[in-house]
Amino acid sequence: MTKQTNTHSASQIQAQPPLLEVKALKKYFPIQRGFFKRVVGHVKAVDGVDFYVNEGETMGLVGESGCGKTTTGRCILKAIAPSSGEIWFQDPNLGRIDVSTLEHEQLIHVRRNMRMIFQDPYASLNPRMTLLEIVGAPLRAMNLASGKELEDRVAEMLRRVGLRPEYMRRYPHAFSGGQRQRIGLARALAPQPKFLVCDEPVSALDVSVQAQILNLLQELQEEMGLTYLFVAHDLSVVAHISERVAVMYVGKMVEMATTHELFMTPKHPYTEALMSAIPRPDPTPRDKRILLTGEVANPAKPPSGCYFHPRCTYVKDICKTEEPAFDEISPGHFVKCHRAAELNLSGVMNLA
Amino acid sequence: MSDQVLAEIKNLHTYFYLAEGVVRAVDGVDLTIKAGRTLGIVGESGCGKSITALSLMQLVPSPGKIEEGEITYYQTIHQTESASTSNVIEITKLKPNSREMRAIRGNQISMVFQEPMAAMLPVRTVGAQIMEAIMLHQQVNKVEARERAIDILARAKLPNADRIVDTYPFQLSGGMRQRALSCNPDILIADEPTTALDVTTEAQILDLMRELQREYNMAIMYITHNLGVIAEMAQEVAVMYMGKVVEQTDVASIFRNPLHPYTQALLRSIPQLDDVMARAGQKKRLETIKGMVPDPYSVLPGCSFHPRCPQFMEGVCNEVEPAVIEVEPGHIVRCHLYASRSTKARAN
Numbered sequence: 254m255t256k257q258t259n260t261h262s263a264s265q266i267q268a269q270p271p272l273l274e275v276k277a278l279k280k281y282f283p284i285q286r287g288f289f290k291r292v293v294g295h296v297k298a299v300d301g302v303d304f305y306v307n308e309g310e311t312m313g314l315v316g317e318s319g320c321g322k323t324t325t326g327r328c329i330l331k332a333i334a335p336s337s338g339e340i341w342f343q344d345p346n347l348g349r350i351d352v353s354t355l356e357h358e359q360l361i362h363v364r365r366n367m368r369m370i371f372q373d374p375y376a377s378l379n380p381r382m383t384l385l386e387i388v389g390a391p392l393r394a395m396n397l398a399s400g401k402e403l404e405d406r407v408a409e410m411l412r413r414v415g416l417r418p419e420y421m422r423r424y425p426h427a428f429s430g431g432q433r434q435r436i437g438l439a440r441a442l443a444p445q446p447k448f449l450v451c452d453e454p455v456s457a458l459d460v461s462v463q464a465q466i467l468n469l470l471q472e473l474q475e476e477m478g479l480t481y482l483f484v485a486h487d488l489s490v491v492a493h494i495s496e497r498v499a500v501m502y503v504g505k506m507v508e509m510a511t512t513h514e515l516f517m518t519p520k521h522p523y524t525e526a527l528m529s530a531i532p533r534p535d536p537t538p539r540d541k542r543i544l545l546t547g548e549v550a551n552p553a554k555p556p557s558g559c560y561f562h563p564r565c566t567y568v569k570d571i572c573k574t575e576e577p578a579f580d581e582i583s584p585g586h587f588v589k590c591h592r593a594a595e596l597n598l599s600g601v602m603n604l605a
Numbered sequence: 606m607s608d609q610v611l612a613e614i615k616n617l618h619t620y621f622y623l624a625e626g627v628v629r630a631v632d633g634v635d636l637t638i639k640a641g642r643t644l645g646i647v648g649e650s651g652c653g654k655s656i657t658a659l660s661l662m663q664l665v666p667s668p669g670k671i672e673e674g675e676i677t678y679y680q681t682i683h684q685t686e687s688a689s690t691s692n693v694i695e696i697t698k699l700k701p702n703s704r705e706m707r708a709i710r711g712n713q714i715s716m717v718f719q720e721p722m723a724a725m726l727p728v729r730t731v732g733a734q735i736m737e738a739i740m741l742h743q744q745v746n747k748v749e750a751r752e753r754a755i756d757i758l759a760r761a762k763l764p765n766a767d768r769i770v771d772t773y774p775f776q777l778s779g780g781m782r783q784r785a786l787s788c789n790p791d792i793l794i795a796d797e798p799t800t801a802l803d804v805t806t807e808a809q810i811l812d813l814m815r816e817l818q819r820e821y822n823m824a825i826m827y828i829t830h831n832l833g834v835i836a837e838m839a840q841e842v843a844v845m846y847m848g849k850v851v852e853q854t855d856v857a858s859i860f861r862n863p864l865h866p867y868t869q870a871l872l873r874s875i876p877q878l879d880d881v882m883a884r885a886g887q888k889k890r891l892e893t894i895k896g897m898v899p900d901p902y903s904v905l906p907g908c909s910f911h912p913r914c915p916q917f918m919e920g921v922c923n924e925v926e927p928a929v930i931e932v933e934p935g936h937i938v939r940c941h942l943y944a945s946r947s948t949k950a951r952a953n
């Protein structure tokens with residue numbers, strides 16, 4: 254197995270500062286009860302998340318629904334304000350800035366370089382706007398173009414995502430799911446950003462259309478030098494597109510490593526269970542499969558110690574009382590588990 | 606016992622008559638459902654896989670209609686533990702809302718849906734909904750029905766079944782709701798039951814379905830677009846495209862020796878983990894199928910896949926509809942490429 258690419262990206266980590274660095278990010282949603290909307294508790298959707306994304310790479314963010322991966326993506330753009338934490342972004346015009354501290358005016362400037370595409374290609378496009386208005390909206394809002402120039406840039410953008418510029422005057426209802434995802438991508442890329450949060454961009458699409466969109470994302474990344482945070486629950490898709498992957502569980506980051514390392518030699522029991530649960534398009538029977546028991550912990554009432562301990566097969570006494578740290582156990586490989594060093598966990602290949 | 610045929614679908618045509626034209630959702634489908642076996646049906650949205658299943662239940666939504674074909678159900682009536690008699694029922698002849706059809710539906714042929722939340726009434730407790738199904742089909746009183754409901758929930762590996770019986774659907778998680786729906790019918794139709802769930806929950810549900818199948822020798826018709834799930838669940842696979850079964854064979858042959866260009870293209874367009882790992886970080890593009898599924902009103906001459914097919918043959922594929930060809934025993938394909946390899950070609 255060749256390892257050159259991995260060591261190469263590991264050396265890059267040290268060489269230049271990451272494009273995005275998230276530190277101790279938290280987002281708590283209040284639970285309100287009664288007439289006076291008294292706050293009776295908090296849903297800890299994101300509960301102290303640390304990670305970084307290097308320039309030009311695709312970072313996969315995986316975890317079960319409700320684990321906080323979408324909320325994390327939204328906090329990074331300050332689409333929703335984080336409760337606490339730092340979001341350091343290397344902006345080409347503004348320099349290294351903490352997005353969480355920015356207010357309205359500055360946010361508009363930053364959002365020229367940080368954009369987002371969404372899961373549902375039907376709900377995320379205004380049905381009363383033409384493609385020209387939809388794709389041109391960010392350019393107009395940021396005063397980047399108007400009139401003829403705006404139209405030219407929209408036409409160019411549509412061409413780049415594989416749509417005909419003549420479609421400019423049409424409305425979204427005339428397009429299929431895959432084409433709508435292309436429209437969403439054109440809108441996100443119109444101001445020529447550096448960084449794109451892709452929130453489940455292909456999970457609503459059919460298999461053959463999914464492949465077209467994934468290829469398009471890779472082509473655009475190479476052409477425009479884009480960096481992606483790719484949020485998804487389909488692990489095969491994430492493995493295909495990402496250089497590095499981070500795993501979340503109940504609002505916390507439990508593991509982060511290069512794709513190859515994470516899938517081949519996971520160090521967190523939850524990652525191991527995820528790997529074993531991936532349905533594989535191969536009818537060869539697999540003998541070893543880890544079935545998690547119980548349900549995902551409630552983020553409003555998380556368990557003590559390590560949040561994964563009630564479902565973990567390797568649980569020890571310390572796991573029930575003490576929360577493990579998110580430690581770098583080898584260069585670029587971070588794990589939040591008390592037993593990371595001693596456990597010998599199975600990756601995707603030894604399960605086959 | 607294990608190869609006992611429970612239902613046969615022959616030349617099924619289910620059409621929808623809309624203002625914009627006729628949608629041939631199911632256009633000549635033949636399938637056989639066997640006890641203790643799982644038949645996987647794969648295809649992209651709009652290929653007719655769900656409508657095939659709904660036809661089997663006589664639940665085709667209006668303005669859809671079963672236009673042609675037969676659905677024969679071989680009903681087993683258990684008289685005692687050992688003795689049972691068989692009863693042949695022609696489902697297409699029954700009225701959708703007739704007493705007989707309602708007795709079969711839910712009791713002997715049952716369905717699990719894609720969206721567990723939408724499939725249950727939000728205003729009644731889980732127990733009440735299961736009890737209703739039990740009392741409709743079996744001669745039991747309320748107390749007995751409640752006990753059976755608790756038993757069903759416990760068998761579905763739900764913790765604290767006696768408490769869950771009194772909860773409302775919104776109080777349960779997706780995976781729990783999905784489990785609460787499964788009973789023990791002869792034929793279980795599962796229409797994308799795990800697409801709304803996460804991988805670990807999905808693994809639990811798949812495991813549960815296999816266990817119930819072993820225990821009750823239940824036949825499963827598993828509808829999905831996820832080829833990974835098919836590989837794990839099915840013994841037999843039918844690939845559908847635009848209302849037709851384009852290829853059908855055992856699960857190993859579908860993955861190892863796919864014949865139809867559409868099946869081949871589908872398999873190549875999904876990211877394969879082994880392949881990704883072997884590349885060790887090197888990026889690669891996926892192979893795609895050019896174009897997209899044609900709009901449902903169109904009736905294409907010849908093979909309906911010809912505009913997208915990489916092995917398109919001018920003058921043949923766009924003119925003559927391919928016949929069903931049995932290339933090897935048990936491996937059928939609808940494609941002109943195999944015309945010469947047929948053991949016995951039958952026009953359909």
